[in-house]
Amino acid sequence: MKILKTRNTFSQHFLFILSLFFVINTNLDINAQEKFKVVLDAGHGGKDPGNLGNNYLEKDIALKIVLTTGKLLEKNKDIKVIYTRDDDTFVELDERGNIAQREKADLFVSVHCDAFTKAEAHGISTFVLGLHENKRNFDIAKRENSVILMEDNYETRYEGFDPNSPESVIGLTLMQEEFLDQSLIMASLLQKNFVNNLNRKDRLVKQAGFLVLRNTFMPSVYVEAGFLTNKKEGAYLNSKEGQEGIARSIYKAIVEYKKNLDENVVVEVRPEPKIEKEKARVFKDVNFKVQIASSSKKVELKAYNFKGLKDVSRAKLGSHYKYYYGNTSNYNEILKMKNQVKKKGYLSAFVVAFKGEERISVSKLLKSSKNN
Numbered sequence: 470m471k472i473l474k475t476r477n478t479f480s481q482h483f484l485f486i487l488s489l490f491f492v493i494n495t496n497l498d499i500n501a502q503e504k505f506k507v508v509l510d511a512g513h514g515g516k517d518p519g520n521l522g523n524n525y526l527e528k529d530i531a532l533k534i535v536l537t538t539g540k541l542l543e544k545n546k547d548i549k550v551i552y553t554r555d556d557d558t559f560v561e562l563d564e565r566g567n568i569a570q571r572e573k574a575d576l577f578v579s580v581h582c583d584a585f586t587k588a589e590a591h592g593i594s595t596f597v598l599g600l601h602e603n604k605r606n607f608d609i610a611k612r613e614n615s616v617i618l619m620e621d622n623y624e625t626r627y628e629g630f631d632p633n634s635p636e637s638v639i640g641l642t643l644m645q646e647e648f649l650d651q652s653l654i655m656a657s658l659l660q661k662n663f664v665n666n667l668n669r670k671d672r673l674v675k676q677a678g679f680l681v682l683r684n685t686f687m688p689s690v691y692v693e694a695g696f697l698t699n700k701k702e703g704a705y706l707n708s709k710e711g712q713e714g715i716a717r718s719i720y721k722a723i724v725e726y727k728k729n730l731d732e733n734v735v736v737e738v739r740p741e742p743k744i745e746k747e748k749a750r751v752f753k754d755v756n757f758k759v760q761i762a763s764s765s766k767k768v769e770l771k772a773y774n775f776k777g778l779k780d781v782s783r784a785k786l787g788s789h790y791k792y793y794y795g796n797t798s799n800y801n802e803i804l805k806m807k808n809q810v811k812k813k814g815y816l817s818a819f820v821v822a823f824k825g826e827e828r829i830s831v832s833k834l835l836k837s838s839k840n841n
């Protein structure tokens with residue numbers, strides 16, 4: 470302050486203008502933050518046509534739905550729309566997430582069409598990233614993820630991700646965990662709009678391991694807008710009426726979602742989250758455990774911390790002591806426990822199974838249950 474008093478009027482003016490500049494600048498920043506950024510991701514594109522049910526092109530239908538949704542959203546001055554593609558080009562799965570990342574988007578909506586071997590299958594579902602609860606959900610994710618096989622260097626790009634392995638998906642889900650609640654709200658709003666406005670068959674909110682959601686660090690949903698393999702639904706999705714209907718419902722759900730966020734409303738879209746209940750894969754007389762370590766040394770369980778894991782058990786197999794976490798006959802439960810253990814730093818932990826005292830093969834067990 471002392472210094473200021475000695476300054477002439479010019480520098481005082483200069484300071485005033487400078488401070489004004491900062492005020493304007495801050496305002497600009499606030500305005501910039503207020504725009505709600507939505508990434509609209511039309512599935513497939515270019516050399517990847519998506520599914521070809523009834524000779525329709527999934528990539529074209531997804532694009533038309535997305536562009537129509539975008540046009541509706543762009544009328545709202547508080548919303549910025551970002552497309553991962555707005556024409557018939559091939560975009561790698563990880564690049565789609567990167568686009569959303571770079572834009573620091575608030576929401577990621579991926580649009581696809583479903584396909585099934587049985588022509589009567591129809592209806593609309595919205596997925597959030599998670600462990601597939603059943604084979605059907607895994608098959609959808611597998612089909613959609615397999616596009617990476619068309620990409621260059623997919624082995625390194627996706628760090629050894631194998632679209633054909635159910636286990637490969639588990640690592641993906643951790644990234645989306647903190648956004649799961651918001652993603653579920655968005656998914657419920659979408660399903661509500663599809664079912665109430667368009668009278669589509671509700672195939673519910675589901676979870677599966679979609680690779681495109683891997684790099685989206687924001688609430689993210691994946692719409693399977695209906696089955697091209699169903700004659701009636703395929704024709705609907707290929708029609709202007711169908712595409713506009715789906716687009717309008719997506720638009721409405723996004724506006725509703727944003728409004729809830731703005732008003733800080735705690736959304737309870739349904740009395741109970743209508744997420745498909747996990748099919749328990751319970752095996753009678755089998756005990757699953759997570760093996761966290763193997764050592765020739767016998768460690769006193771009570772004296773050792775095991776990175777904070779409680780109730781670690783020990784068994785001697787041959788010359789080595791094995792250390793296990795968890796004990797359950799539910800395979801899904803043990804997969805969750807394996808995730809916990811890995812998060813604690815036991816990166817090479819894996820699931821083992823016992824029948825009585827005897828160690829049995831997990832993969833054989835899972836295979837035999839599938840055949841039943």
Ligand SMILES: [Zn+2]
Pocket residue numbers: 512513519520527580581582613
């Ligand atoms: Zn698709």
